[in-house]
């Protein structure tokens with residue numbers, strides 16, 4: 001049973017209640033396809049410029065999270081042709097934020113949750 005946390009972006013926090021993120025986590029699809037069993041460990045919200053992400057991740061780890069997924073909308077946008085990462089998403093620094101979280105907490109980090117852009121294989125820090 002993999003305990004999984006999600007970190008979302010404050011720029012989307014009043015528009016999306018993580019509906020597809022949770023569906024995918026529970027149904028083990030899209031960004032969560034690699035797990036046999038999943039259980040949600042918690043959700044936190046990153047706030048610009050992202051300096052809180054490490055502290056939030058330490059708390060998630062202390063609560064039992066074994067992996068943290070960062071929402072797909074941080075690096076891709078919905079377009080006429082589906083979700084696309086060509087022009088990025090809400091966050092210009094998501095890779096660097098994930099990098100820092102991984103270095104500081106040593107918790108496995110994955111970039112992606114729901115509705116992955118076509119051809120995108122989730123980047124993993126582990």
Ligand code: SF4
Pocket residue numbers: 008012016017018019020021071072073074113114115
């Ligand atoms: S990845 Fe999708 S479902 Fe998850 S918070 Fe972003 S817009 Fe909502």
Ligand code: SF4
Pocket residue numbers: 008009010011046047048049050051074090091092093094097
């Ligand atoms: S730093 Fe990036 S992920 Fe964090 S709130 Fe700002 S735009 Fe969103």
